[in-house]
Amino acid sequence: EIVQYCLAHEHNYQKTAEHFQVSYQQVYQWVNKFEDGGQDALKDGRGRKKTPEELTEADQQKLKMKKMEYEIERLRAENAFLKKLEELERRRR
Incomplete structure (x- = not known):
């Protein structure tokens, strides 16, 4: 306008x-x-994610690495939780 x-x-x-x-x-x-x-x-394109077809090979590798790092961090947290839970159960006995 x-x-x-x-x-x-x-x-x-x-x-x-x-x-x-x-x-x-x-x-x-x-x-x-x-x-x-x-x-x-x-049109404001800020914040818009690229479609998989728009990603370059390097961008695809970076995205894959971020996903793997996130998964590793999630598994570490889950592992720490289970260790703590196991320790608490041992103390109750």
Whole structure:
């Protein structure tokens, strides 16, 4: 909406910024993104995970390593819990 307003008013960034109460720089960036890439360029991609098809071989290896490290940590915690449980059971006898 802001970009359309700015374009309709002959790229008057200052007027647009004041009208929508946003910064001049932000309006300027949005208009440039829109002109370079269209509506899709304005979408916020932060926080979006890549699909498996988008991952490079190195990214796939890093993801696999993270999963393995998480699993190892989980197993260590489970092992420590079982040892403690066994110790408590021995003390009760």
